[in-house]
Structures are given as C-alpha cells and as structure tokens.
Amino acid sequence: MYNKILVGYDGSENSKKALSVALEIAKNFNSCLEVVSAVHLPDFADIRDEINGIYEDARSYFEAALNEVKELAEREGVEIHTKIVVGHTVETLIEIAKKDKVDLIVVGSRGLTGLKRYLLGSVSRGIVAYAPCSVLIVK
Numbered sequence: 320m321y322n323k324i325l326v327g328y329d330g331s332e333n334s335k336k337a338l339s340v341a342l343e344i345a346k347n348f349n350s351c352l353e354v355v356s357a358v359h360l361p362d363f364a365d366i367r368d369e370i371n372g373i374y375e376d377a378r379s380y381f382e383a384a385l386n387e388v389k390e391l392a393e394r395e396g397v398e399i400h401t402k403i404v405v406g407h408t409v410e411t412l413i414e415i416a417k418k419d420k421v422d423l424i425v426v427g428s429r430g431l432t433g434l435k436r437y438l439l440g441s442v443s444r445g446i447v448a449y450a451p452c453s454v455l456i457v458k
Contacts, residue, residue: 321348321350321422321423322350322422323350323421324341324350324351324352324353324421324422324424325412325415325421326352326354326426327355327356327357327425327426327427327446328355328384329381330380331427333457333458334427337426337457338391340425341425342391345392345395345398350397351397351400352392352398352399353399353402353419353421354388355401355402355403355404355411356381356384356401356403357404357405357407357408357412358373358374358381358403359407359408360374381403385401389401409446409449412446413446413450413451416450416451421451421452422452422453423453424450424452425454425455425457426442426446426455426457427443427456427457427458428456428458429442429443443456
C-alpha cells in the first residue's frame, strides 16, 4: 500500500514524532523511507557570505540529525534514504513527492492556532493542499 514514504524532518519534537510514526508504518508495510530536510535561505541577504554561512550551519545541523535518523531506521530494519535540499519546505517536499512517486507524506504539526496560523501559514496545511498523494499529519 505504501511503498515510499516521505518524511519532512527538521529535528524538532514534532518532526521526531512524525518520523516515529513513519517508521512504524514503514515496518508494517515494508516501505522505504525518504527523509528530507529543507534549508530555506533568506530571500534578501546582505552578502553572499551570509547565505553561505546560513547554508553551512544548516547543512552541518541536518547532517548530524539525519545521521541519527539513519541509525534509528537501520536498527528498526527499515530502508532509508536521506537528503538535505535548499528551498521552501512545502514546495520542496511536494516536488520530491511528485518526482519520486511517493505514496505517503508524513509531517509533524507545529500546533499553531488562531492568528499565528493565519499570519505564518503552515507547512502541514501547504502539504495537504498540494500533495499528489496521501498525507499524515502527526500531532
């Protein structure tokens, strides 16, 4: 039913919960997990060095986080592929889901309410709106 499961992962508690659920689903369906961390660079940066610094910091952080994810998946016997990409989280995950023919996208819910949700938007809402497949939002 779910051959490929895509997980948006940023190392937050909510993304860790989403990963945990995705691992359970992957074990039950013998699925492959694709765990993606998206680096969203500022639209208007003062200098190129600022962008490079932000990217290098994010890459370093995500590499360490994704190494932990790989170890966890391997202990659970789940096939996993990880990647770090540059781009807006929603657009990036949707693009990857389409390109890789993903069956399920799993993301954590940040739990924003009221005005914050309206002003800031929501990654999970964007994923639900544009996903080419089923979406599971984990709270």
